Amino acid sequence: MLVRDRMTREVITINSHTPILEAQKIMKDKKIRRLPVVDNQKLVGIVTYNDLLEATPSKVTTLSRFELTYLLSKMTVAEIMKKMVITVSPDTPLEEVALIMKQNEIGGVPVVEDSKVVGIITESDIFEALVETLGVEEGGSRITLELPQKPGILHEVTGIVKKHDVNILSLATFYDEEHPQFRYVVMRVAVRDPGPLVEELSQHPEIVVKHVWVSPEEEV
Template sequence: MFVKDCMTTSPITIPKTTPILDALEKMKRLKIRQLPVTEKGRLIGLVTERELLTVTPSPATTLSIFEMNYLLSKMVVGEVMVKDPITVSPDTTMEEAALIMRENKVNCLLVMQGDELVGILTQTDIFDAFIEFFGLKKAGTRLVLQTQDRVGALAELTDIIRAMNINIRAFVVHRKDNDVVHIIVRVNTIDPEPLVKELEARGIPVLSVD
């Protein structure tokens, strides 16, 4: 799965001259937390809800409401935006995008095709992809199996499932140590007992059934 499969295309943008209060109102109305900043169609920055809130006065301020509103009305997003936001291409893999977000501690990535802003990838998109990977929205049963990390282990497992005429919805391998792996597999059956018995009989422990 690639970024282009999960990103929001044609993201909403604002100019750098947008007042901070207007940007916050737009985020609230559209239920989004970040807005790319463009100038003449060219990406020049990114502003997030968190950054905007950090520049607004706290409740403990001694400023009057009139003074606060006056100061905020004079501030524009160009003064607080991130001027070099992290970008990726549409062909970046989702796991690489997740790693980039984690290592840089950012909540979104802007997606560029050459010099053109073509999308935005947010934490919510990462979560949605994770849910899709595990097949949580599809009917079936989730099994957690344990096996040795050896050549042919996955082929043996899939052969058993195929022989019972059961389809695999999702498949994830979690390495526990150098010799043991846990395999999370979602299958399209609501009666997993025959499969569980066959797996156990073939020496593949079933750790959980959900």
């Protein structure tokens, strides 16, 4: 899955001369937390909701409400925006974007193509993709397995599932640094009574069934 598959294409942007109060209103009205700053069709910065909060004078200030409003009305986003903007392209893999966000502790990045902002992708987009990838809304049963780091072991798992004529809705692999000799597989299957399948999986000498969870009826 690529960024272009999940990004928001209708991006709301502002220019560097936009007053801070106007940027605040845009974020509030549009229910967004970040605005790319574009001058002459070129990305020159980004301003976030937290940036705007930090720019607001403290409540302990001696300035009057009128003075505060006047001060903020004169400030533009150029004074507070981050000029070193992390961006991605539409063809960046989604997992790479997730890693970029984690490493840089940010909640969203502009998507740039041919020097133009063509979209934005946020942590909410990543979360929705994860929910879809794991098949959370598909119902069925969720089976967590502990497997040895051995070539072909996952093929053996899917072979057992096939024997029971059960469809795999999603499958994800995770690793634990404390147990590098194992991989953990979370498999969602289209069956509400996974008993027979779980029993045969458990009989395999190298497969450990760690957890089984059946989706509630209303989620199916």
